[in-house]
Amino acid sequence: MHVIDSIDLHKLLTEKGLQVTQDPHKNAIKIKCDAVIVGSGCGGGVAAATLASSGLKVVVLEKGSYFGPADYSPFEGPSMEKLYELGGSLPSIDGQFAILAGSTVGGGSAVNWSACIKTPESVLKEWTDECKIPVFGSNEYVSAMDIVCERIGVTEDCEEEGFQNQVLCKGCKNLGFDIEKVPRNSSSRHYCGSCGFGCRRGDKKGTDKTWLVDAVNNGTVILTACKAEKFMLERNTTMISTRKMKCTGVIATTLNKNITKKLQIEAKVTISACGALHTPLLMYSSGLKNPNIGRNLRLHPVLMSWGYFPDSDSDIEGKAVDGGIITSVHKVLGPNNNVQAIIETPSLGPGQYTALCPWVSGLDFKQRMLKFSRTAHLITIVKDRGSGEVHMGGRVTYRFDATDRENLQAGLRRSLRVLVAAGAVEVGTHRSDGQKLKCKGVSKEELEEFLDTVFSVGGPLFGGDKWMVHTTAHQMGSCKMGRNEKDGGVDENGESWEAEGLYVCDASVLPTAIGVNPMITVMSTAYCLSKRIAAKIQNL
Known part of the structure; x- marks a missing residue:
């Protein structure tokens, strides 16, 4: 969504059916929705489409910008600067690794190399038997891989190799x-x-060309150049929950200099889908303490x-x-x-x-x-x-x-x-x-x-x-699923062990490395998790 200033933003969001109010004491714009998703990549795009198709009001926050095929540059310099985290120059502390991560609408799916390999059976067995995460051994997950491949137009044919x-x-x-x-x-x-x-030819079908289009067609609002700062957490008074805190949304800032107010998005569920490098940072800044957060990075x-x-x-x-x-x-x-x-x-x-x-x-x-x-x-x-x-x-x-x-x-x-x-x-x-x-x-x-x-x-x-x-090649595992809070940062439904209503739907949740290009795995996992999240919201 392209906006000029705070008044423009308020008007456009209201036209989209969202409840928007001003909070002059906090210098904030309050936005109410059913679900807010931080990130628009392989996990966030699928989650947005799945939740929106269930009739939920969804807001997606993306700190990068949107580019169509005609907007992409044929040159490395501008492309790296616009589409990658830190312009493509993110090293490990010791200089041993050079790390590339997408930072645009569509995330990694907009800049990856198109490989669509299903989760290897050996990995699914490892995650089911050793990590004790049942979803990876289920027909639900197998079906999700087929649904994902069909939606993004996966083909095994190649008429001419380079x-x-x-x-x-x-x-x-x-x-x-x-x-x-x-x-x-x-x-x-x-x-x-x-x-x-x-892809300047527009042939590659990342989330920006598929799942996010589905989400927008079902009423989802995508706010670009918008960076999440922290989750809104409060004491959980729900008697039936063992989680000490409850997440009520996210606070974000926009990179638009004409909008000086913070955005306070209040939602029934909050989903972090900003990738294995940024999901831990968002959890840190929110005060979450689970020892698995940030660790197990593959x-x-x-x-x-x-x-x-x-x-x-x-x-x-x-x-x-x-x-x-x-x-x-x-x-x-x-x-x-x-x-x-x-x-x-x-x-x-x-x-x-x-x-x-x-x-x-x-x-x-x-x-x-x-x-x-x-x-x-x-x-x-x-x-x-x-x-x-x-x-x-x-x-x-x-x-x-x-x-x-x-x-x-x-x-x-x-x-x-x-x-x-x-x-x-x-x-x-x-x-x-x-x-x-x-x-x-x-x-x-x-x-x-x-x-x-x-x-x-x-x-x-x-x-x-x-x-x-x-x-x-890829980043994953930095907020992995686990049987309990000692084994993982989230449970088998992607929900934080510390905060009710806070979920993760990106490569962070994967228990181990995969060994192959992970796009299909991340999308399929997000599909299963978001289906469960949608069912839970509808039962509230």
Whole structure:
């Protein structure tokens, strides 16, 4: 909703059927609704549509802005600044991780790489049997995944693969490795390599094109450039509840300089869906103390390999930025056929590439950039056992698990083999010493010797002259579901153990890492939780 000043906001909200009053003593605008949702991404969008379809008055707060296909920029700089948290420059405290998180209407679904992978059965079994969260072993959840995939138009077909995915497929085929197609929430003709900066073709169906449209069509109001400050909590006098506090809404500020009053949104239920990095911060600022808040943060750590394919020496056509970003995946299997890592292809613009490239010399850097358009990157992603923490102020720390490093190493070495098998004339990693290998005339023994030098090493502050910056694929788990308040920050219905009427519907609630792109999992979880929330409101 676009507004100019407080009077304009009051008028427009009233026209939408909301009860709006002024509180001059608190310099606030009071808005009453059935449900207020903080965040419009994979969780918030689904929750908004589900609650609104039940006839509830819903208000969504989004601190980012709305962009349509015509508004997206083809350039990295403006895109990162407008669409990502802190302009895409959010590091962990020790500099070991570079973290990307969407910050726009649609959240991560507006800038992700379209991969639509259902929650693996092994993960569902883990969450059901070990974590004791029954919903993940239910027909309700299976049905939710089907509903979600249908709404966002998931297809498994891809008419033409881009340069990097051709490299992945060819290398795996030549080595006899299995390769799987990745379903996407776009048409089979989708050939856009810039969806990480917003889909300018309008083909990708994120929440901004699907669930949020459904929500608005059912009367939902979305307030953009509006940042939640804290939940409104009071003593709970309900005799039937064991929760000491009750949440009555949220206090927010708008980034519109013409609106100086705070927004006080009063609601029957309040839902935090602002992601695994921001949900803990909102809970901290509200005075919630559950020890699981902010902890158990999983990041899906990533390391990249690269291979150079000159036009004259390769039958693979295209450029590095051409084609669908992720259309194929290779699973690296360990003992007992357990998945150690997955190998996919990333979206990587020239600016991002320069940030990852090690500095060896000016000439080396110039040569790397001249080769950029025909340099294929492969990413190794692991289902991390290690975990991190979101601290006050948004600082992030992370503790690596030894097994995660071993799995990253296995995946990184496998990806280099795939690049060599696909015909790369040169391969390497982004280690600080410029680690690389010229492939022409290299024997099997020499290749093995090179691969034996490839490790997952620490970040720039860990000491030594050989270090790597790890990127991260996704954030989850920082307010996980649990059987009781010792096990989690919320219960199996997504409700806070401390405050009645306060729910979480985003990746924060996931008990562990997933090991694959989590969009379908987050949406399906939000669908199940919001269905339960709607039923509870209607029974009040």
